[in-house]
């Protein structure tokens with residue numbers, strides 16, 4: 001057969017995942033000569049081969065690529081004939097690597113697990129065992145290209161044994177940047193305790209069994225852990241963390257245990273067991289008799305996840321009970337990633353299990369759920385982030401999008417792609433804002449990116465808006481102001497690669513509207529060039545402004561005033577009884593005069609109002625609590641819905657509120673409330689006959705989402721980006737509205 005020379009270029013997540021050794025192995029199999037190297041587009045192969053073998057090679061490439069890789073494209077051209085002596089891996093030469101995706105952190109692989117538990121292996125019980133196919137990536141990267149010198153493993157010098165594996169193209173640890181062993185890699189330290197490193201895990205298990213709370217350094221931050229079967233330990237953690245009722249995630253030793261605690265379908269089991277190992281929200285089994293009742297009080301949903309590091313596996317070799325494992329952070333601050341920040345929580349934990357592999361980029365655990373067999377991501381972080389999204393068109397300018405204020409993420413966009421950061425958190429404290437800015441700097445540095453325009457939310461008081469304006473002023477950049485709910489819808493359009501007009505349904509907490517009111521129950525016709533708001537929930541007043549967001553009773557009272565005016569003062573129901581009499585009168589005056597009572601069309605707040613009227617929740621101890629509690633009351637056998645009006649563009653919900661306030665059975669009121677929201681959406685869907693796109697934090701409610709998807713199976717919701725504000729930055733980055741010169 002005649003030999004030819006080809007150049008093959010592969011794009012995608014192809015660096016730091018064992019791609020070059022994979023090609024090397026294929027060269028040995030198919031007996032061709034040439035070279036393979038990383039370059040600014042991905043991986044480049046030059047090979048001398050006959051056509052038939054070349055075709056086989058391409059098939060092998062497409063079907064056998066390494067587990068952590070993902071291929072976006074394979075292109076090849078024929079070059080002038082060139083012959084080679086054998087096949088070789090050439091070192092990375094270029095510095096800039098912008099088109100390459102950063103690999104995410106993934107769980108330990110089967111091969112490493114086997115070695116970890118094999119007494120004859122030199123890494124037996126070594127808590128940091130890893131290879132090319134598993135372990136930390138994003139969390140240890142300072143810079144690209146992904147080489148050891150650009151990671152926090154540069155502080156550990158490889159021993160002779162590790163070096164041999166690292167330099168052998170046929171070894172599973174060839175160029176596995178984070179490798180180490182008992183002799184040369186990081187090791188555990190139980191702070192303040194004088195225990196040899198081989199015995200630490202035994203001691204840790206004993207401390208957990210005794211009911212202690214431990215802070216344990218993980219992949220993207222510290223966890224606070226305790227025995228999930230021990231009531232006192234869980235209660236102690238709640239008190240010390242000042243977290244009275246928000247559910248805790250639980251790490252279980254294996255799927256078998258997970259099945260004992262929750263109903264798990266096939267898709268959920270796959271997600272639990274996936275290399276990303278997210279927290280999956282599941283239906284808890286009633287009376288499992290295993291977990292402490294304080295894990296998720298009054299809520300039948302349970303967030304479970306499986307061990308994902310060698311250390312977790314070692315702990316569960318000895319420990320029989322599931323573990324509460326929650327991110328360690330001071331209230332309103334980002335997850336702790338170093339000794340200094342974890343020590344601020346010294347009063348919360350009893351013992352600290354630390355190590356010296358630095359966490360460069362913080363990354364929380366990811367959270368997912370399955371609704372109608374669709375994956376819905378609620379927090380996109382470890383295992384999934386950062387992510388590159390391909391756009392259905394080319395961006396005119398390089399854009400930095402700073403997202404919203406809660407569940408913040410940021411994005412950078414250039415050419416036909418947007419890179420979305422992992423979950424950053426709520427921008428409430430000074431250190432969260434600093435952390436947010438640091439995330440922007442990280443993306444800029446790693447991707448060698450300088451924006452020409454900064455996209456931000458319309459809300460003038462969002463910390464992200466302030467940062468955007470400041471940055472634009474300093475660097476003379478253009479600004480682009482994007483309405484919150486428009487950004488919500490655009491995010492989904494990008495993910496689904498939709499390039500036509502859609503009817504967007506934004507059911508949300510609150511977002512700043514074009515008229516200065518707090519929107520959140522909007523129907524908008526959207527494309528990338530703009531939007532038209534065609535319908536909204538009628539405005540109601542949020543008594544006390546920000547206070548109303550935490551106190552459902554205020555929203556409910558406001559709606560009662562809308563219905564009955566002063567007469568409502570004489571009522572006695574769950575809402576009115578939640579106020580003291582004198583306070584009650586004052587509220588009426590506030591309502592009447594409209595003092596500190598912004599107008600809102602938010603469906604999130606409507607949920608709150610219903611929770612109050614039905615007596616389920618008057619004051620929330622965490623965001624989203626009212627909706628979660630309401631899910632418990634939904635009964636699918638209750639059919640029918642309440643009255644609402646639809647005139648011009650206003651959806652009047654007062655008739656529904658009236659009926660709910662007259663209903664004494666909360667299950668009936670709540671079930672019919674859900675059904676009414678579905679009717680409202682369906683009414684608009686029929687009127688416009690356009691693809692339906694759902695977004696906004698309210699769609700985190702699995703009951704509502706399932707009902708809408710049942711009624712309108714073609715409705716689209718994001719699967720890769722969260723329905724909450726974590727998807728805003730992606731949406732902001734692709735809006736093609738006019739750029740505004742920065743004049744202030």
Ligand code: ZN
Pocket residue numbers: 108109110111112113130131132133134135
């Ligand atoms: Zn491995």
Ligand code: ZN
Pocket residue numbers: 158159160161162163180181182183184185
């Ligand atoms: Zn070593």
Ligand code: FE
Pocket residue numbers: 484488508509510511696697724725
């Ligand atoms: Fe939102």
